[in-house]
């Protein structure tokens with residue numbers, strides 16, 4: 176197995192490039208999952224070009240894939256449906272059962288992407304880095320499910336790490352890959368059209384080549400420079416933020432939702448701050464439901480995520496939760512009042528909110544569970560796939 180470039184970096188091809196050897200760790204990078212975010216594609220091309228120029232011998236394989244090719248060609252987020260909401264178990268089963276001729280635009284993208292991803296995801300040590308950018312301005316940040324294996328790769332980036340987005344948004348690519356037990360992290364590099372975003376995403380890529388074990392630190396001569404670049408862009412921001420609220424835009428208001436101008440990601444917002452108008456005119460104001468950190472305000476016409484609100488999480492909480500998870504308390508949780516084990520190993524629990532309301536959400540987050548369903552007064556939580 177050599178370390179030669181196997182695929183030329185042809186702009187429209189699904190595989191942007193592939194370097195290294197398949198018998199080591201694998202770093203899969205997806206760029207342009209949203210067609211209006213070309214910065215990630217340019218960042219991946221730069222790294223591929225630079226690796227070829229330097230002739231770096233990698234310890235594993237680096238594979239860069241294009242996300243929404245049709246969307247990228249038309250500079251639009253998506254044509255029929257957001258490609259980053261199609262990765263639930265149900266949607267994947269439906270995709271496998273359906274003839275390809277019936278696919279809509281993004282289902283076709285997903286089918287092609289899966290054909291490339293599946294053999295890679297069958298490997299042992301896989302890291303996915305999904306490159307994104309935002310419609311509004313703001314610093315770079317990482318997003319991932321709070322599994323123990325995601326933490327070191329997310330923290331290596333030196334930007335704020337957002338937890339719990341998957342409880343508010345389902346069907347993302349990282350959620351699917353993370354559920355298989357792999358490392359899966361999103362990096363948002365900044366504003367989509369800002370040339371600096373390409374640089375920040377490029378830095379994130381070099382850092383992750385090392386944190387995934389695909390390159391050694393010695394192989395990336397300018398590693399420190401990349402770390403400093405990301406650190407500088409995120410200076411003064413909390414290290415960890417839990418996403419606590421998503422503003423859902425009703426389907427009929429998708430074209431009419433208007434954020435007030437001038438909000439940037441990570442702005443500190445007081446409770447009751449006027450943030451947006453829900454649809455046409457001034458009569459349906461949207462206020463912040465609590466005091467928090469504003470994340471990903473929507474300054475584009477597509478998508479139903481208006482904005483998110485987060486709260487900062489203390490580093491102590493993170494180390495405590497890592498320690499608790501290693502104790503495997505799953506079965507013991509069934510002894511708590513109002514908690515019933517739904518699945519034998521304790522990976523799915525039903526919590527009666529009327530009894531367990533004082534500890535429910537926080538305790539289960541701490542132990543590595545995520546909210547997966549609400550059934551009347553019952554909260555159903557499932558254990559994230561920690562590699563312990």
Ligand SMILES: [Zn+2]
Pocket residue numbers: 208209212307308
């Ligand atoms: Zn995106």
